[in-house]
Amino acid sequence: MRTDVPGSRQWRATVAAAQAGDRRALDELVEGWLPLVYNVVGRALNGHADVDDVVQETMLRAVGNLGTLRDPDSFRSWLVAIAMRQIRDRARRRQDRKLDEAVPDGTADFAELTVLRLQLEGQRREVAEAVRWLDAEDRQLVSLWWLEVSGELTRRELAAAVGISRQHAAVRVQRMKERLETSRGIVRALDGACPELRELTGRWDGRPDSVWRKRLARHIRGCGYCGDTRGSVVPAERLLVGIALVPVPVGFTLSLALGGKTAVAATAATSTGWSAKVLGALTKPAVAVTAGATIVAGGAYVVVQTPHDPAPRTAVSPTAAVSRAVPQAPVTTPSPSPSTSPSPSPSASASASAAVYGSVVDAADTAPDPDVKPGALPHRPEGGITSSGGAHAVLNHRGDGVTLSGQGYVLVRWQISPQYRAGSLVMPSWTGLKGKIFHVASGGGRRMDDRVSTTDASATGMGSSAVGYAVLPSGAQQMWQNEYYYVDGSVTFTVNERGADYGVSVFPSSWDAVEKDVLYGPPDGAIRYGLVRDDGEDSAPVPQYVTRSVPADAATVAQRSRV
Numbered sequence: 001m002r003t004d005v006p007g008s009r010q011w012r013a014t015v016a017a018a019q020a021g022d023r024r025a026l027d028e029l030v031e032g033w034l035p036l037v038y039n040v041v042g043r044a045l046n047g048h049a050d051v052d053d054v055v056q057e058t059m060l061r062a063v064g065n066l067g068t069l070r071d072p073d074s075f076r077s078w079l080v081a082i083a084m085r086q087i088r089d090r091a092r093r094r095q096d097r098k099l100d101e102a103v104p105d106g107t108a109d110f111a112e113l114t115v116l117r118l119q120l121e122g123q124r125r126e127v128a129e130a131v132r133w134l135d136a137e138d139r140q141l142v143s144l145w146w147l148e149v150s151g152e153l154t155r156r157e158l159a160a161a162v163g164i165s166r167q168h169a170a171v172r173v174q175r176m177k178e179r180l181e182t183s184r185g186i187v188r189a190l191d192g193a194c195p196e197l198r199e200l201t202g203r204w205d206g207r208p209d210s211v212w213r214k215r216l217a218r219h220i221r222g223c224g225y226c227g228d229t230r231g232s233v234v235p236a237e238r239l240l241v242g243i244a245l246v247p248v249p250v251g252f253t254l255s256l257a258l259g260g261k262t263a264v265a266a267t268a269a270t271s272t273g274w275s276a277k278v279l280g281a282l283t284k285p286a287v288a289v290t291a292g293a294t295i296v297a298g299g300a301y302v303v304v305q306t307p308h309d310p311a312p313r314t315a316v317s318p319t320a321a322v323s324r325a326v327p328q329a330p331v332t333t334p335s336p337s338p339s340t341s342p343s344p345s346p347s348a349s350a351s352a353s354a355a356v357y358g359s360v361v362d363a364a365d366t367a368p369d370p371d372v373k374p375g376a377l378p379h380r381p382e383g384g385i386t387s388s389g390g391a392h393a394v395l396n397h398r399g400d401g402v403t404l405s406g407q408g409y410v411l412v413r414w415q416i417s418p419q420y421r422a423g424s425l426v427m428p429s430w431t432g433l434k435g436k437i438f439h440v441a442s443g444g445g446r447r448m449d450d451r452v453s454t455t456d457a458s459a460t461g462m463g464s465s466a467v468g469y470a471v472l473p474s475g476a477q478q479m480w481q482n483e484y485y486y487v488d489g490s491v492t493f494t495v496n497e498r499g500a501d502y503g504v505s506v507f508p509s510s511w512d513a514v515e516k517d518v519l520y521g522p523p524d525g526a527i528r529y530g531l532v533r534d535d536g537e538d539s540a541p542v543p544q545y546v547t548r549s550v551p552a553d554a555a556t557v558a559q560r561s562r563v
Helices: 008-019 023-044 051-064 072-095 110-118 122-133 136-149 155-162 166-190 195-203 210-222 224-230 236-240 263-269 274-282 511-518
Strands: 253-255 288-290 293-296 300-303 384-387 393-395 401-416 429-447 468-471 480-494 502-508
Touching: 008 023, 008 072, 023 051, 023 072, 023 110, 023 136, 051 072, 051 253, 072 136, 072 155, 110 122, 122 166, 122 236, 136 155, 136 166, 136 236, 155 166, 166 195, 166 210, 166 224, 166 236, 195 210, 210 224, 236 468, 384 502, 393 401, 401 429, 401 511, 429 511, 480 511
Parallel strands: none
Antiparallel strands: 253 300, 288 293, 293 300, 384 401, 393 502, 401 480, 401 502, 429 480
16 A cells, blocks of 8 residues: 555554544554644744644644544644644734734743754754744744655645645745745854944844844845855755754643533533544543653643653654654765765675675765776576566655566666755665565666766755755665666565655666676766676675565665664
């Protein structure tokens, strides 16, 4: 079964159980998805005092209407859409009253909470603080786009939550990114020491708004001092990759009393149907302790912290991409020219030849010099490969997969599309392996991080400074245009697209085709020769994301599985 929601398969049973009135399943849903809702609402409202109320109303409506959800796989998009409706409803209610949108004195806004709780530094901190300068509509969009880039949402879900088409969403996101970059420039300039800027802001009350954003942007465009800070700016989507959800504050209380009634009263008023089942479960005299949340009788969820915990930790997230805080590794821009550090094709060593199959897993490496020819490609037996996708399977969407059976070579050809969506790239995985699989060679005339333009030094196969980049997980091996594998048995290859947009084509191939590809080099117009990875033994590398199991969600395969 295909699904466009990462992680939805393992949540499908939980949603279905909650719909049937299972108290434990409902606890899991609320505790698992509350951080996502809190981040969407918190960033959209920039930590305004109404955040708690909007989160409360969102979860209240989700719990109260869970029985109407026909497809449990669509739970996440359904929940996010509810959150955005509550945000818009709140905006409409306040429009005529024209109340001050500023955060009350002494209260940290969401930008500050993001910086402090996730310990952001440098340009990552700058992006978080720049959100303060966006208008309300842009903040709503950035709250979704931030999660899209980090892999929590898909572009389809973003568009549905905003209520527009995917094409319109692409335009809206691009315009929002432009204003976000302008705001980043303001944050950098305000941290500087420009005398003219200090004089200009002498009349400013310190509250970011659209009027001052335009004034400061106009100054920056005409100021040589402030304008110089824009030289080494990393695109925002590259900075947001791997940033976890902001934890729900300790002491945050979520009451599930429907429509202002207590759970008991609501149960009495609804003798039959789904609401009665769930609310009846919530009134049972039991206390369930979960990872970071205590669910007490009467339907109140309180985020807690034990005395032994040294500091607030990132709340549990429903998806693997942000289930933990990721170390703030330095973000580097792609090299404007091909690497000149030679890395000869691997060859068998005394220790490697004794390695057990599957103990040697692909690891990040350095591209060989453009003029280094590959080593000899061992010729493994070829009985022929049967593909469930035919001779040419094109896989463009999350969940697309192909099963390969037999004995022979397979080509996986990459197509990265950051112009449609940049950000974190979730690698494909190989599941249900029976037999053996090896990563034997890389070709296509270039690595995907090689420079591809003679006019734009920032442009590589992974993107450019203008559109952003597809960013690999930490420790993942950079793929080439063509990657070759040898299969002896059967295995299923699955696309786990989330965050960055990409597609692959999968072809049954042959030793002759691999040999011809890796020898196609610079004299023929390629950037570099290919790379032979196969040593002909069981000590040849196996793919990073491979397992003999068949997980409910292929995106959960560990990076360095042992087979």
